[in-house]
Amino acid sequence: MNLVFNVSNHLIDNAESLAEEIVDGVLNRLKLEIPLWEKEQALEMYIDFINFLGDSLFVDEEKVPESLIEWSKNNAARQVSPKGxxxxxxxxxxxxxxIITDIMTKISLNFGLSLEDFAFILKRINNMLDISLNETVFAFERLSDNYKKKTQRELAELSAPIVLIKKGVAVLPLIGIIDxxxxxxxxxxxxxxxAELQINYVIADFSGILIIDTDIMRHLHQIGQMLNLLGIQTLxxxxRPELAKTVVNSGIEMSEITTFANVKQALDSIHQY
Structure with missing residues (x-):
């Protein structure tokens, strides 16, 4: 146990240089170039990591430093983007x-650690790295879900904007994929x-729709019926032919729908009333 105590002191006394060896080693092996601030964060985290490891060699309970958890989550957060x-x-x-295993192997040999003590230290290290990896993945999944939901809300707003073109008349351009x-x-x-805008006519323009299925077509038809119940006529x-085919396949009665080739024709028909 005295030998383990010596290793513990060595880790704590040399935490900064060992952290530099780890960070530089990983960057060199992967041929990575990262911003200075990111490297400094990694160095600070590994200094805490090594200090925590040194202190933990005399504790039965396996824990990890909070800085490691926070660093793992921050790494995940930086990857939550369309290209991340x-x-x-x-x-x-x-x-x-x-790299950490190589470092600990050299230290263990220098201090004459037994195989049992060396295995014990490696187990602690791998446990800390496993928790870090898990926290990174869990954080990424959680943040990605939130990001997707936020993006979904934003896309929903952009995919069906109400455009007031004159008093009592608005165009609802349906854009992209309607799900x-x-x-x-x-x-x-x-x-x-x-309803709040006191609109009399809504022109639902399908020309910007990429894909639509029969179930969604029924939903949109129900929306048109809701507008009609509110006294708002939907044009x-x-x-396009493939969209018209979807309407037919959905079982919607085409005679209930007032259709025009384009928005201009719909506007011209409104002027005739």
Whole structure:
């Protein structure tokens, strides 16, 4: 145990230089270039990591430093973007394990540690790295879900904006891929807004829709019926042949829908009333 005590003191006394060896080693092996602030954060974390490891060699309970958990979560947060990949963080763990193992092997040999004590220290190190990896993945998944939901809300708002073109007349350009979430957004957000604006005619323009299925077509038809019940006449434009086929396949009666080739034709028909 005295030898383990000596190793513990060595880790704590040399935490800064050992942290530099770990960080520089990982960057060199992966040929990575990272911003100075990110490298400084990694150095601070590994200094805490090594100090914590040194102190933990005399504690039965396996824990990890809070700085490691926070660092892991921050790494995940930086990857939550349209082009972010959690793999960019995960690939750093294997070389990190190898470098720390090499460092501890040299230290253990220098201090004459038994195989049992060496295995004990490696187990502590691997446990800390495993928890860090898990926290990184869990944080990434959680933040990604939140990011996707936020993006979904923003896209829903952009995919069905109400455009007031004159008093009592508005265009509802349907854009992109309309799914159940966006159809629900139109029903809960757009329909009440149309009623508030005291609009008499809504021109639902389908020319910007990429994909739509029969279930979503039924939802949109129900939205049109809701508007009609509110005294708002709905005119449909931009139904391409493939969209018209979807309408037919959905079982919606085409005679109930007032359709025009484009928005201009719909506007011209309104002027005739």
């Amino acid at each position: 990949k959690i793999s960019e963080i995960m690939v750093r763990y294997p070389p990190t394990r190898e 159940s979430y966006r159809a629900n957004h139109i029903m809960k957000k757009v329909v009440p807004k149309v 449909t434009t931009g139904l």
